[in-house]
Amino acid sequence: MREFIYYSRTAPTSGNSIGEDLQKAGRIDIAIHVVIASFFLSHKIRTDTKLHLLFAGMPDPPKHLELQPVTEGKTGLDKIYLAKKDVSGVLKKMLYKYRPGMKHEVFPGFWIEKKGFLELVKELTASGRHVYILDPKGEDIRTVEIKEDPIFILGDHKGLPLKELKRLKQISTPVTIGPKVYFASQTVAVVNNELDRRETAQQKLSRDLELEADKDQYNNL
DSSP states (O other): OEEEEEEESSSOSSGGGOOSOTTTTTTHHHHHHHHHHHHEETTEEOSSEEEEEEEOOSSSOOEEEEEOOOOSSOBTTTBOOOOGGGHHHHHHHHHHTOOTTSOEEEETTEEEEOOOHHHHHHHHHTTOOOEEEEEEEEEETTTSOOOSSOEEEEEOTTOSOHHHHHHHHHHEEEEESOSSOOOHHHHHHHHHHHHHHHHHHHHHHHHHHHHHHHHHHHHTO
16 A cells, blocks of 8 residues: 655645635645546546645644545445546535544545644554655655555645654655656656556566466476
8 A cells, every 4th residue: 555645734724715716725726636646547546545635724724634535335325436526525525524533534435634744644654664755855766665555745835844854854765756846746646657667567577486486386297
């Protein structure tokens, strides 16, 4: 399971703050594109990904929205129908459905709670999982070793909070997707592509080794 943490300093923390103009609504349009890049493939929703949205905008920060869409079962009962055009409405409804003092499941696989950025990172890494922070000065993602079940952290157009950034750099590996500066959603897409390519290569290697082992066993008969 790969996980992404997207932090926004300006994204609103109340459904009432999201109007027709998504750019003016604390740049929640960026978060929407991150959701799309995290989960949407052609005619398919990813099942190997979990996304954490950390919103620190007004009026009631911070809010943690956890997304891992359910894809099996009956629509409207076991899962919701999720299309790209629906994402803003889903986030808005999640913010509306926040319940103080609890982690509330608004839709199957869509949770909201009040939790801070660093608190979430500490919680996710408590089991020893490795964190990678997107940083222009980091190691190239094409050459860096990526551990199993990685967690990738990225910020909005204003970047990650400086106070937490110092602490994060002590417990994470900085990685970059290249010499250019990309949108947050494009960054997620590139990271997903790199992980997909590595998984495919590993699966091919495993199949080749199995075939070689079967051949050796046959030859020894």
